[in-house]
Structure formats: C-alpha cells, structure tokens
Amino acid sequence: MGKTKWILLLIFSFSLGASAAFYEYEYPDEQQVSNYSIYDGMPFTEEMCAAEECLIDKSWTSDEKCAYIKCNKDSCEGGGYLTWSQYVKCQYNIGVRVILIILGIIYLIILFVIMSSIADDFFCPAISGIVTHLRMSESIAGVTFLAFGNGAPDVFSSISSVLTTPKPKADLALGDLFGTSIFVTTVVLAIIIFTKSFRVAIIPTLRDLIFYMITLAFIVFCFLKYDKIEVWMPATFLGIYGVYVLTVIIFGIYRSQRKKRNLKKKEKEIEDGSLSRPESAASDLPIYGELKKKEPTISVSALFHFMVGYSQFMKNLTRANRQRKTNDTKGGFVNEGFNGSLDSDVPPKRNISKIFQQNTFETDLESLETLDEIEDSGDEGREEEFAYAHHTVFTSHDQISLAATEIETINLTTWRSWDWVWDLFNHLKSWPSWEEFKEMMFLVKIVAVIKIVPVFFFKMTVPSNEMSWCKPLFILHCFASIQFALFSIQIINTKPFDGSPGLWLYGLGVSAILALIAMYFLPLSKEQKYYKEVYSYLGFLMSIAWIYATSNEIVSVVTMIGVVTGLSMELLGLTIMAWSNCIGDIVADVAVVKQGFPKMAMAAAIGGPLFNLLIGFGLPFTIAAAQGKEIELLINPVYRLLMLFLAISLVTTFVALFIQRFTVRWPHAVVLIFIFVTFLVFICLAEFHVLEWK
Template sequence: MESTVKNKKLPLPYIRYIIDAIIVLGISLGTDFLGRLIGPSEIGFYCNDRSIRYKYQEERLGNGFLAFYSLIPNFILVFIVETYRILRIDGIEEFSKYEVGRSKAQRIFVRVATIYGYHTASIAAVGFICNTVKYPLGILRPHFLDICRPNIGYDHCNTTELITDYHCTSGLTGQIREARLSFFSAHACLCIGSATFAVIYLQDRLYGCLYSDVILLLIQSAYFCSSLAVACTRILDHYHHPYDVIVGALVGIVVVTICKPPKMSVDFKAAYAALVQGLQNQTRLPSYMQSDDDFDDACSLQVGWSREQSCNYVTTHYDNCEGGGYLPWTQIIYCQPTELTEVLLLLVSIFWLLQLFILLAVSADEFLSTNITTIADKFGISQSVAGVTLVAFGNGAPDIFSAIASAVSDESPKAGLAIGQLLGGGMFITTIVVPVVIFIAPIQMDPIPTLRNLGFYVVALLWLGMILFLRNTLMIWQSVGFLFIYIVYALTVVSGRMLLRLQKWREAKDAMFVRPSTGHPNRRESHPNTISGTLANLERSNTIKPAASSESSMYSRAEDDALPCQDVSLQGIALDFFNRLNCINVEEFKNASIYLKIFQIFQFPWMILLTLSTPLAQPPWCKALTSLHVVVSPLFLLFAFQLFDSDIFGIQFPLWAMSLILSGILLAFVLLFTKVNQEPKYYKLIACCCGFVVSVGWVYVVAAEVVSAVQMLGVLSHLSPEILGVTILGWTNSIGDLVADSSLARQGYSHMALAAAFGGPLFNLLIGFGLSFTIALLQGKTVEIDVDIEKIFMYGFMCISVVGSLTILVLSRFRTHKFYAMLLFCVYFLFMVALILAETVFRGS
C-alpha cells in the first residue's frame, strides 16, 4: 500500500505555473519599459559637490553580467543540491512522477522548477522596487558632471547654491539618462539578493546533511563574499555612491527573505547554537578527522592542582609540555618552591623571549642575509634565480626556522604552532602590511607578477586545505607537494625573467637596424616589472629592515676600509681584533633616536657573540678573528644541531674531539701560511660559505628556543598553539616586514613593497611547511594535524584574504584603492574576533 502511494501519479498545475511566469516577466519588463519611457527626474546639483565630479570609466561588470550572475549560478546550485538529496538523503523512491496532461515529469524537475521559480519571482520583485525608486528620485551618479558637462558649474564653480537651471552640453543622451539613476544600486540589490537566497536555500536543504556544518558555513560565506565583491565594483567604477550599494544590499536581503518559498523555514538562531555546540564538541567532523584522544599531544594541566602535582606532570610529559629548546622553561616555571620565585622566573622568561627575538632578527639580517648575497655574487648566480631562492630564504629565515624548530626539535612535532605561525604571519602581511603600503602610496600594480604570486598562493592554500580536511596524519608526499609547488613557482619566475630579457634583446637588435647607434650603451630598466626584478632590488637593499639598517649595522664602517690591518705588531693585531668586536659607532649612537639606542644596547652582546662565531666575507681580512672562527664555528655547529656528544660510526669517539683535531690542523694552516696584512686568495668565498652554514645554525638554535618559550607561555595561559603562532610568533616575525615595506613605499618603491608582501608569505608557507615536516617525516616521526575550530578559521580567512585580493585586483584592473585597503583591515579585524571567539565561546573556556 505504501509503495502504491509513493508511485502515485500527481497532476501538475502547469497552467498556473505558466501564468505565474508571464506575470513575473511582465512586471519585470513592464516597469523597466515604463521607466525608460518616462525618464528619470532631472534634479539640480551643487557644483562644489565632489561626490559627483569623478571621471567616467567603463563599467567592469555590466548588465549582461548582472543578469547572468543573478540567475544562472543559483539555477546550477539548486539542481546540484536537489540531485545530491536524491542520491544521498531522500532516495529515488521519494521522487514519484507527475502527470502533465498525458505526459510524465520526474519530480526532481518539478522541485527544481518550483524552487527556482520563487527565486526568479524574488529577483523580479527586486527589479520592480529598484526601478520604482530609481526613476522618480533621479539621484546623480558619481560621474554625472563628467558625462553631462553642464553649461553652468562644470569648469568654474563660483556659487554654493543649488543649480537647477542648466542643460547638458556633452550630447550623450543615453548616458546622461543613466547618470541620473544612482540610488539605489541594482547590482548590489540583485547580487546580494541572489546570495541571500542561496544562503537561505543551503541552510534549509543541506544543514545537518554534510560531514561538517562548518563546510556549509564556508560555502555560504564564499557565495556572499563574491556577491559583495561584485557590488563593490560599482563604487570602484564610479557608478554608485557607497550608500547606494549599502541600501541596495539591504533591500535585496529584505525582499528575498520575504519572497522565499513558504515551506523553506530557517531558524538561524537555533542553527547558530547547534553550530557552536558542534564546534565545541567536534561531533560533526568525520571520524577520520578526529584523533583517538584529543589530549594525547597536549599539555593538559588542570586548574586546582598543587605545585607538586603540576611539577610532576610537566616532568613526566616533557615532550608535550616543552617546545624542544635547550632550556626546559615549563619545568623551570612549575617546579619552583614558592610562588614569588615562579613569578620572578616568569618575568625573566618574558625578558629572555624579547632578547631571543632581537637575536633572531640580528642573526638573520646581519649575518645570514649578508652571507647569502655574497654567495650569489661570488658564484655568479643571476638575480632572478637568487631572488626566489637565496634572498627569499634569507628574508624568510625567522618564519622558516621557527616552523622547522616546531617540527624537528621535539619528538612530538608542534604542527598547530607551525600552521598558526605561517598562516598568522601570512594574514598579518596580506591584510595589514599590504593596506598600509596602499595607504602610503596607491599604485597601478603589474598584472603578470601579481597574478602569478596570488595564483600560486591559491594553489598552495588548496593543497593545504586538502591536507587539513583529508586526514589527520600527514604523509610524506603531502609535505613534498609544497616543495614541488615551490620548484614550479621558481621555474616560472626564472623563465619569465629569461623571456623578458630575450624580448628586450630582440627589440634592441631590431632597433639597431632602424636607427643609428648613439654611442651610448643600453641601460637596464630601473624599476622592475616582475617579482624577480623586485627581489633583485630587495637583494641590493637588504639592509632596510630595522635589524640591518645602516644606523645599526655592524659593518657599515668596516666596508670603508679597503685593506686589512697593516700594523703587523702584536698591539696592532689586538687593536684590529677588538675594533671588529666594537659594533657601536659613537657618533652614530649620539645622533640616534632613543629607541634605536635602546635597541643597539640590547643587541650589543649578541653582536659580539655572533661575530666571534660566524665568519663574514664583507669586512676586510682579520687573521686573529679567522683563527678563532676555525675553532669556535665547528663546535657551535655540533651544539646547534645536538651532535656534540655523538659518536662517529659507532666508535666511542665523540664528534667534539674530532672537531678539535680538525680545527687544530686548520688553525695551524692559518697561522703558518697566511699573513696579517694580506688577504688570502679564496678567503671571501670560503668565509661566505662557512658563514652561511653557521648562520643557519644560529637561526635554528634561536628559533628552537623561541618555540620553547612560546610553548611555556601557552601552557601557563592555557592558549592553543594556533593562537600563539598567530599572535606572538606571527606578529614578531612580521613586524620587520611592516617596517621594511612601509619604508619602501615612502621612498617610492611601492611596486617592490607589494610584490614582497605577496611573494614573501607564499615562500614561507611553501618552504616553511614543506621543508620542516618533510624533515620530521624523514626522521621517522608521526605528524598529527587535528582539525579544530582555530585551524578552520585561520584557513578560511586566509583563503578569503588571498582570493578576495585576487578578485578585487582583477576587477579593479590592478589599481589599488584605499577602499580595498579598508576591506583588508576589516578582514583582519574579523579574523582576530573569530579567533577570540574560538578560544572562548567555541571551546567553552
């Protein structure tokens, strides 16, 4: 009996559907025709009103695109969702056939037609309201004066009164009529209305039907944000005022909400409460995205434990509570006899963390980057290749080595900390540094390098999303995939540079046959048009960052000396040695600001320590310092990579003893076969290579200690590693980029600053994630990546930032506007609000 009811043929009231369609079409076309027949109201204007004096430009997204966007995507959406419900939820048997006269119709087509009919009816209602308001009001568009060119008040404005007695002199009748139809925006009304219908429809038809309701939230957010981007183009094209777009969006939301299908009821309050509960418990995530025990890899100190219990816990759970550095900070803090001692040590640890950030900046900028640029020069590496490899590695060393330290320096890789730092730093640069540069100097960006950088960024984020949402255990091929994407990116940059040079060579060759030679050699272009040229300029100006500024650079004076020390006496050698250790110029120190003085005082002991252990090729030859490097540098490398007490091939002979033997042989060679006042032939080449290796060791050691201190602060504050990565690590590692790129923009190099702002985070993500976890997996470690709400928010907002920037720049023809900068600021603000909610509301803490 039940089967008979399901297979019963239902009569379809198709005549009513046809009449409804005719009424909807008649209302939509009739109001538009009537408005065009009567014409808009002709109101006056104030000639000093700057809001209507914008230049006219062709609209990017016209009425044809508007019709397509408001109708076609939702039809595809409805068809896909209804098909999904047939196959996965409702079942085939639920879709009995309808009778249309003597013909049969599948129920799915009837359902699609019914739902989509309500959508088209709502779009027609929106169009009716829009035309009903536009024509009677006749509000002027921002480019009205440029289109109309009135005989009064256009060239000369000598009155503050309303001008009503005027006539347009441009002769553009159709465009003048359109220029009086500003309020409100039909693009915003229809696009936002279509997005509202899609959000309500998806919430009604798919809520509770997917693996995770967060996926549904991301789909709805992406749909709505794309519609918002389309609406904002009307402001960028000077077709609408901001309030036109805002009112149009509100009208679209209200009308579509009223015109939704009567059976489509959505309780957003209950849906939000269920979503929050699901995010707290993570019960809606599929089983393969959940670990067996969410607290196995966390340092779970309980509130109310005694000092002895906490100390025993952090001691027995060393791998979970420590960050893998050389000092067990969590154990040091919790295993103190009194609370006063604990507080004092906590203050000391915070001061130590600040010192570590200074040491990290100095070791990366003064030593690692300097040796990298020298290697590129000595080995004749082209600027395009060096720009995307060595120079990018030097500029991103703090981020990369912090990620490597969080993955390699501990038996339990801190994947959440690495992801938080890389995505947090990327968010800070793309939504804070980029808009700051735009506010300083808006420019016309170069299309090809911008598309390349953002395009590869999108590919990298898609690969990261596949890793996050596929399974909770990282595989070797997934981490290697990031390195492969980087290789393709580097090859693209290098090949693009080679093609550009080939094109210029052909143009120069053709010019030789067109015009006679002037006797002047061809000059290279001074402003780079590609990211490779930008990075090449960054290579030449690598001392822009604060830690490597000319005022604080240790070797800003030493390079002025053309020759090594000429005084071969013992006193002259000692004086030359101590001059190398003196990194503060007294005259520059007196003229420096108070902040720079404090910074130089704090970095002074670290500069001495780095100078005593790290070779540099830029200053002149110093025999005494080189002799010290021969002994100290190998021992430091063994300490940095934790090989100090390791044996050689199983023989009971430690590496530190072997290092001393080899260093003694090299020391004898330096003392016997080199001169004090004459630099050896291959000294600079050997010094830059050895200095590069030692600098890498220094950056790795400091990064590991930073991760350890940050892990301790996370245990004390009960904050997740993702939040710590976004805030402490992300902010501190990105402050240098903010200062450097804003300084470049003030000097007129905004192209270079924006190229570095988009290319730097991409390099850090590909190398920082790919290299660090590839090394960890090759060591036999298991990398667990549990998908929690923080990672979802970080990944989602990072996608919004990159894809949104790509969309807006393409729609604005790569012209940066302050409106775009404000949107980026808002994205970062919402990102931080979401993370705060994730730590408080969603986690229930």
C-alpha cells in the same frame, strides 16, 4: 714564533675550558624521563606520560603539575636547552614564579632581537655573496637564496617546532606559518598601500597570487580528506615550489628575449630612418638615445626579499644622508633611495600614463606587454651598479661600503707588534659609534644596547664577507665556530662510541689543525683571493646554526607561555611568533616604498609568505614524515578560521587588482584591515569556545 705559540696555546686553553663547561652541562635527555610514570608516587599512567599535547588539569596539585611536566618533556617543553615550563611550574613560590615568567618574556624579546640581527647582518650578506659568486640571475636568486634569506626566521621556527622533539609541535608551526601569511597579506600589504598608491607589477603579482591560492587549496584538501600527514603531502609543497621557480625562470627568459628583439627592431628602424612616434601607447616610448642610456634603477624582482632590521636601517639611513650631503656636488651616481625617486615610482623620461587612458578592460590587457617593456627598459644590465642591503638601495660602487661594517684599517706586518690585538678588537666591536648612537631614536638605542653582547658572539663565531681580512679573527673562528656548531645542534657531548670523549674534543683537534695551517701558510695582512667567497659559504652555514639554536629557544619560551596560560599552540603561533617575525617586514616594506620602490615591497608582501608556506611546511614535515613521526591533521575551529580568512584576503586582493585596473589605492587597504580585525574577533571567540563549529 715564541709569541705565536703562546697565542695558540691561549686560544686552545680558552676553547678547552669553554668546551669543558659545555661538557658539564646536563642536556635534556629523552631517556631519563621514561620512569616518571611513578614520579614521587604520583598516579600517572604510562599513557599520561606519553601525551601528544601538554594538557594540565587545573584540579591537580602543584606537585602533580610539576611531575606531569617532567614526565612529558617532549610535549611540555620546546627543543631548547632551557626547560622553561619546568622552571615555572616546579616553582612553588608564587612571587618567584611571576619573576620567572617575566624573565622568560624578556628573554623571548631578546631572542627575537637576536634572530633579526643574525638574519639581517650575517645571513643575508652571506646569501648575497653566494648569489654573486654563482652568478645567478635576478629571477632565480629572488625566488631561491634571497627568498630564503627573508624567510629564514619563519622557516627555522617551523623546523624547530617539528623536528627538535620526538613529538612534533605541528600546531605551533602551522599557526606561525598561517598567522604570518594572514598578517602580511592584510596588515603589511595595507600599510604599503596606505603609504603610497601605485601601479603593481601585473604579471609577477598575479603569478604569486595564483600560486598562493593553489597552495592554500591543496592545504584545505589535505585537512578535509586526511586525518594525518603522509610524506607525499609536504613533498607536494616542495614540488609546487619547484614549479613556481621554473615558471619564474621561463618567464624571465621570455621577457629577456622579447626585449632584445624589440630593441633590435628599434635600432633597425633608426638605421633605416623610419622611426616615427604615432599617437598611440608607443608614442610614450623613450627615443633610441634614451633606450641606450638606462636609468640607474633596481628591478621589481631584484633582491626584494632582502628585508632587514629597523635599527640597522636607521643607522645606515643616517650615514647615507650624511654621505649624500657630501656628494651633492659630485658627479656619478647618487643614492637613489634618498632623492627624487621618493615621490615617484616611475623614473623621469618614462611617462606611461597615456597607456591606461583607454576606457575598456580589453585595451588595458592588450597594453600589458608594452607596459612591461617600458617598465623594464632600464632594469637589465645594471646589476653591477646597485647594492640593496640594510633597507638602503645604493647605485654606485663608491657607496656600497655604506652597507658594510665600518672597521678601522690596520696594516699588520708582524706578530711582534701588538697591533694585531687592536685589529682583532676592531673586528669584534659590536657597538655603534657615539655619533651614530646619539642620532638614533630612543627605541633604536634600546635595540642597539641589547645587540651588543649577541653581535660580539656573532662576530666571534660567524665569518662575515662584509669585513676585511683579519688573520687573528680567522684563527679564533677555527676554534669558536666549530664548537658552537656542535653546541647549536645539541651534539657537543655526543660520544661516537663507548668510552669515547664527546665530539667537543674531536672538534678541538680539528680546530687546532686548521689554526696551525692558517698560522703558517696564510699571510698576516694580505687578503686571500677567494676570501670573500669562502667566508660567504662559511657565514651561511654558521648563520643557520645560530638561527636554528635561537629558534629552539623561542619555541621553548612560547611553549612555557602556552603551559602557563592554557592558550593553544595555534593561537600562540599565529600571534607571538608570527607577529614578531613580521615587525621587521613592516618597517622594511615601508622603507622600501618611501625609497621609491613600492612594487618591490608588494612583491615581498605576497611572494615572501608564499615561500615561507611552501618551504616552511614542505621541508620540516617531509623530514618528520620520512622519520616515521605521526602528525595529526585535526581541522579545529582555529585552523578553519586561519584557512578561511587567508583565502578571503588573497581573493580580495586578486579581485581588487582587476577592479582598480592594477593600481592599488586606500579603499583596498581599508578592506584588508577590516578583514584582519574580523579575523582576530573570530579567533578570540573560537579560542574561548564561544564559537563552535559543527
């Protein structure tokens, strides 16, 4: 055990040094700016140093601008560790200031890559593991955990904007939420329709649109009737979300029971020898044998929120294509995302076109139940046979491993052999293989290079249920995860009482205890019984810590851009923050459509922003209002345009579905693009005060 003690001492020393470095860092302190009203003799009153918004007068000198930012850190800075506004405005050399702004923009791009990577590669797999462990049904998982997985960047950006500073940046949060909603319901949905015309999942789509319009109507009511947010307003959003989840659950139970009754009825008819095939809509139902042999498909609602980053998708697409070539001559299931389903949304033996050949709208509505039965006849009972991860739908247990990290397996037997170092290295490896890298597109290669360092730290701090058991990595997690958790929520130096060391030292004590227990009681190579389940929950918590910390830094950089350019927080929220979070949605949804699941993509384009709006507004604003923070509801021109054009996009889609008899086509997409372009024109006019509302 000599080497074992040496290893523990090394890890402990490393953690102690890192924590000491954190301890020496001077974190932003709210109290230290209380006397800045006379900073360097500048004539700032107490009111000017308690500004709700960071409003810098262009006539001020550089010293006055710097002093104003220092005494208004709550409004001029975000909630991150780096005070970008101060770095830029307090730098008097123009060349250096430009370099700092460029570095800030580069840093912002890297932060978006980090956000996408942690959400896609760690947060979503953790949620998937939790859903599997809790044995949740598709409908419940789709509107709770999986929706949270898809909307995590937007939700946590809203939380960071509202809760990380004493003065909430509600305008930035609302701009992000509304901007995401408009962009996804117009541009993203239009791209989906341009990619492929298809018949929508009628009842789920109408349900989401109706709840979306109810939510928007309530927001408009609050803006018109009240001048500040009361605690019951965001709490009502959480209530609407609860009703939405309950509606999904009840409808899912109803459909399940209805299909069981219909199946029993068909079985009875076959047993009685009375099965016939009349010339009607029912004539296209599969025969009994086909009902029993269900197609390996994924349901419309199942895991539709599992949308992930472009680079990971391309990597797994390449792997899957290579795997498919080797499996073409094998039996069993094949990767449905890359075969015949590419060109057809309706699987073979499910011809339903005759149902919609009637000429009356009433007949169309009467056939909805028959349609639902046919569309869903192969969806149930297959949950154990598909995995939807990294943009690729796998329908075989043998191919599920394509969605996980490829790690060379090493059978460890003793600490005396240095094989454990190689095993730890393999688990911390954060770069693709040379073969994968050569096959990537140029932009994807850039993203892969950017992700090398962040992914290394992700693996060092975030337990992943996709990786095999590695005892050295678990011991490393005992130290690194606890320290980073304290660092991410900015309490690592908090002292529980006077004369006490910071929480980082207490964390080290807890880490040492856990590491010793693991060292003496956990096997070196044998995976524990509940390893995947425990790592799913731990990975979920640590992923949240990373997303939260990253969101804080994003808000800080975006705030700096607003201070430098003079653009409003609403405009920055609905452009930079909203559009950056939607890039992954575009790639993901198009990929899902091309894999043969356009209904899933449409569900994500409507249900995803709905979840973000309900939870992204309801959760942080409820907490802020409960804390006594005052948040004004000023219905300025930007907010008017955001709500107006979001309503126009939703109503347009709602009406267009009925006009097109629930089959979306390219004219619908053209109208949505026109709405978004018009929205941008009006937003620019309002931002530069060309358009004034009376």
